[in-house]
Amino acid sequence: MMIDQIRKISRRDFVKATGITTAGLCLGTLSCQSTPKAAPSGTVAVDPIFKPNVFVHIGEDGIVSIYCHRSEMGQGIRSTLPIILSDELGADFSKVKIIQAIGDKKYGDQNTDGSTSIRKNFDKIRGSAAMARDMLIQTAAQKWNVAKETCDTKDHFVIQKGTNKKIEFAKLVIDASKLALPDQSKVKLRKNSDLDHFHKKMPFVDVKDFVTGNARYGADVDLPNMLIASIERPSVMGATIKSFDNKAPTKVGGVRKIIKMPEPKQPYGFQGWGGVAVLADNTWAAMKGREALAIQWNLGEHASYNTKAFKASMETASKKSGPAYRKKGNPSEALRTAHKKHSAQYYVSHLAHLSMEPPVAIANYTEKDGGFCEVWASTQNPQTARSAVARATGLPEDRVRVNVTLLGGGFGRKSKGDFCSEAAFLSKAAGQPVRVQFTREDDIKNDYLNTVALMTFEAGTDKKGMLKAWQMKSAFPPIASTFMDKSEVPPQARDFQQGILDLAMGIDNFEAQAITVKAHVRIGWLRAVYNLFHSFATNCFLDEIARKEKKDPLDFMLSVYADRVLTPKEMGNTEMHNYEQDIEQHPVNGKRLKQALSRVAAKANWKSRAKDKTRGYGLAVHRSFLSYVAVAAAVKKEQDKIIVDEVWITIDAGIVYNLDRVVSQMEGSVIEGMSHLFHGGITHKNGAVEQSNFNDAGILRMPEAPRKIHVDIVTSTEPSGGVGEPGVPPVAPAIANAIFALTGKRLREFGKA
Amino acid sequence: MKMKFKINKKERTLDVDKSMPILWMLRDVANLKGTRFGCGKGLCGACTVHLDGVAIRSCITPSEAANGKGITTIEGLSDNGDHPLQKSWIKHNVPQCGYCQPGQIMNAASLLNQNKKPNDTQIDEGMAGNICRCGTYTRVREAIKDAAKG
Numbered sequence A: 001m002m003i004d005q006i007r008k009i010s011r012r013d014f015v016k017a018t019g020i021t022t023a024g025l026c027l028g029t030l031s032c033q034s035t036p037k038a039a040p041s042g043t044v045a046v047d048p049i050f051k052p053n054v055f056v057h058i059g060e061d062g063i064v065s066i067y068c069h070r071s072e073m074g075q076g077i078r079s080t081l082p083i084i085l086s087d088e089l090g091a092d093f094s095k096v097k098i099i100q101a102i103g104d105k106k107y108g109d110q111n112t113d114g115s116t117s118i119r120k121n122f123d124k125i126r127g128s129a130a131m132a133r134d135m136l137i138q139t140a141a142q143k144w145n146v147a148k149e150t151c152d153t154k155d156h157f158v159i160q161k162g163t164n165k166k167i168e169f170a171k172l173v174i175d176a177s178k179l180a181l182p183d184q185s186k187v188k189l190r191k192n193s194d195l196d197h198f199h200k201k202m203p204f205v206d207v208k209d210f211v212t213g214n215a216r217y218g219a220d221v222d223l224p225n226m227l228i229a230s231i232e233r234p235s236v237m238g239a240t241i242k243s244f245d246n247k248a249p250t251k252v253g254g255v256r257k258i259i260k261m262p263e264p265k266q267p268y269g270f271q272g273w274g275g276v277a278v279l280a281d282n283t284w285a286a287m288k289g290r291e292a293l294a295i296q297w298n299l300g301e302h303a304s305y306n307t308k309a310f311k312a313s314m315e316t317a318s319k320k321s322g323p324a325y326r327k328k329g330n331p332s333e334a335l336r337t338a339h340k341k342h343s344a345q346y347y348v349s350h351l352a353h354l355s356m357e358p359p360v361a362i363a364n365y366t367e368k369d370g371g372f373c374e375v376w377a378s379t380q381n382p383q384t385a386r387s388a389v390a391r392a393t394g395l396p397e398d399r400v401r402v403n404v405t406l407l408g409g410g411f412g413r414k415s416k417g418d419f420c421s422e423a424a425f426l427s428k429a430a431g432q433p434v435r436v437q438f439t440r441e442d443d444i445k446n447d448y449l450n451t452v453a454l455m456t457f458e459a460g461t462d463k464k465g466m467l468k469a470w471q472m473k474s475a476f477p478p479i480a481s482t483f484m485d486k487s488e489v490p491p492q493a494r495d496f497q498q499g500i501l502d503l504a505m506g507i508d509n510f511e512a513q514a515i516t517v518k519a520h521v522r523i524g525w526l527r528a529v530y531n532l533f534h535s536f537a538t539n540c541f542l543d544e545i546a547r548k549e550k551k552d553p554l555d556f557m558l559s560v561y562a563d564r565v566l567t568p569k570e571m572g573n574t575e576m577h578n579y580e581q582d583i584e585q586h587p588v589n590g591k592r593l594k595q596a597l598s599r600v601a602a603k604a605n606w607k608s609r610a611k612d613k614t615r616g617y618g619l620a621v622h623r624s625f626l627s628y629v630a631v632a633a634a635v636k637k638e639q640d641k642i643i644v645d646e647v648w649i650t651i652d653a654g655i656v657y658n659l660d661r662v663v664s665q666m667e668g669s670v671i672e673g674m675s676h677l678f679h680g681g682i683t684h685k686n687g688a689v690e691q692s693n694f695n696d697a698g699i700l701r702m703p704e705a706p707r708k709i710h711v712d713i714v715t716s717t718e719p720s721g722g723v724g725e726p727g728v729p730p731v732a733p734a735i736a737n738a739i740f741a742l743t744g745k746r747l748r749e750f751g752k753a
Numbered sequence B: 001m002k003m004k005f006k007i008n009k010k011e012r013t014l015d016v017d018k019s020m021p022i023l024w025m026l027r028d029v030a031n032l033k034g035t036r037f038g039c040g041k042g043l044c045g046a047c048t049v050h051l052d053g054v055a056i057r058s059c060i061t062p063s064e065a066a067n068g069k070g071i072t073t074i075e076g077l078s079d080n081g082d083h084p085l086q087k088s089w090i091k092h093n094v095p096q097c098g099y100c101q102p103g104q105i106m107n108a109a110s111l112l113n114q115n116k117k118p119n120d121t122q123i124d125e126g127m128a129g130n131i132c133r134c135g136t137y138t139r140v141r142e143a144i145k146d147a148a149k150g
């Protein structure tokens, strides 16, 4: 296992990065890929070797600062990381401050996708804190002339155990910072059970700001002399402008400039979308002016994109076979000789992100010293935003600075740098600061949509009704199409990773084929991504088979999954991506999957559900982002309407820290899964999105929310998996299965419930 | 056009286009950023403020409609962030990203002004116009009930 090396961070580098000039002790970790050469004192020299991921500074004023290089978007990272640190360091949480890092490769991966934030960072934070604690203790022990082993830290003091001796951190840091760095392998982390907040409800850093209106998001950044831009973008991918009215918008009071945007070229990646921008003194004027643009478009080839016809073309394509990313045994033969055959097709349409805060970015391009561009944005990935801005302005990356604001939800949309590119281009063209404000309609019509997928299944059972053969095809345009110069790209093995390559079935005959279809829109990733449809289809199909075989769905599901760890080889995988994490550390563990399922079934009283005369019950379980989540749902009918009455969700995410934020992520996952199932589905007509706002691109509202959501978190010593994403995939299928139990109606699509 | 508003108990005279929605008047002109833009069409409730004590969707209400009237935004709901709903929100750790929360709280405050002890259905119906994309609904419900207990 790669251990991150903890280093002292020089004063100079700390000041450079944070602007904080207080002297003190500063430690941080370097990213694994770098090859640091330690200076004699253990201090690391400046760039390019200096690549801290996370760092911690204890000032002579006693203030502990954490340089947090991840965006906050509802997962509570900015609460959890400092609390982990406080517990490990023995610090007083109220004296811990978080500084949000700007986008820079030196912080390692800053993307807040993939549920990785906590997973990758808790060791680093704790490691740095443990080292700092050790150095503080050493300093105090020397002063007192006692053995270091007799001392500990608590509430921002070093104490001598069993005595009244104590001394504040503030009085120790300067001397501590002069010590040589202790041998990292000898500095032990505290036991999890010794951490005050471990696996408990933790304080929530920003909560007061949130309820008083003082939290500041991207759109709240104002710069002097700034114009607001509203951009009319092409509604069809690749459409270009024939003509537009550049006079009419200027008649709207407050409109200052009309600027034609550069036309993006394939691969579209994170370029802006093209179109025409109207820049004005205020948002209202920009939006009004834009209405007068009267753009005429050349729509181009993707105007042929129609949802119904495309679905039919996916069905045709799925009649042929495709390359298998997972194959074991001889599934075709096993199917031929099966006692019974089962088949079904599931379809999941495009899904939009619909973050509550529409995308927004502010850019200030100045000509000084050959050009410099500073951006403020609610971005999940300041590094890709930085590259996108560099490209849009023609500047080298080191002449671009991206500041991350709070995010009003991201869900993957805001890891794309397109809106930052647009703001940067416009600021350069206008010669003054510009804020690009997406409307809700822009957000829906110019989204990097989750892909559309068709999954075709055939399964064979033996005389006892046990599953013997499994053959599936998954057809979808992959994310890779957004980053290549052609639109027809096969699904990738890393896409099949999500719910197929790690489907913990131990059966002898298994095959999963990839079917290629063309992309007609920019495909992106939405919270849980491909897992959304793979989990939906697989869990519902298993429920279908169980019912046809007259088996209890719980027993049947438990019977198809292995009781142990399955290696990629024995599953028949050609590649294994495993969310880019070590397969030894995070194996595909059928036992954990089954445990989550059994637990959720017990919580929901699954076995005595027959006694509940008014409600139908359904189950689903799924591994994603290295965590295992199971869901049970109970639905009822009220005046012909399906009501999701109660939902139970069990997550095994390995070690989790901030219990309450895990609970809130699970609650949110249930709501999101329900939004997909009941309101999901972005459709296209002549290449353009048919939905426009929250009236037709629906999000669940309060009256539809379950009366009760019960969250159960497995106490585990396994390495941490994700928490932000894995809750969503099993929600929709559990509810669809419950609806079947109640009504006998089988849902094989989202948005049809 | 010059108009007079009493915003969070302070008299303000502002020169804005009379059709400019109150939302943009507050955010862009009066520099009060707590009121959020979510949809611009009265569909999500993120922009909820009180006009003479009653919740309105500021994104579809022209400034003209507030001329001479009192507007309360989240910044003015209480002096120290200690409105019973704000306290209850903190107790239940309601927010996730937080973006919708000022609108949720302003709407709930107006709901409680009209009905001191709403039942579950009344809460659901009263809050149906406020979307929370992060899915904090079950906590919003609990926090309102708790505050109403008072």
Ligand code: FES
Binding pocket: B036, B037, B038, B039, B040, B041, B042, B043, B044, B045, B046, B047, B048, B057, B058, B059, B060
């Ligand atoms: S922004 Fe006003 S209701 Fe959505």
Ligand code: FES
Binding pocket: A074, A356, A408, A409, B095, B096, B097, B098, B099, B100, B101, B131, B132, B133, B134, B135, B136
């Ligand atoms: S807390 Fe994020 S939208 Fe409600």
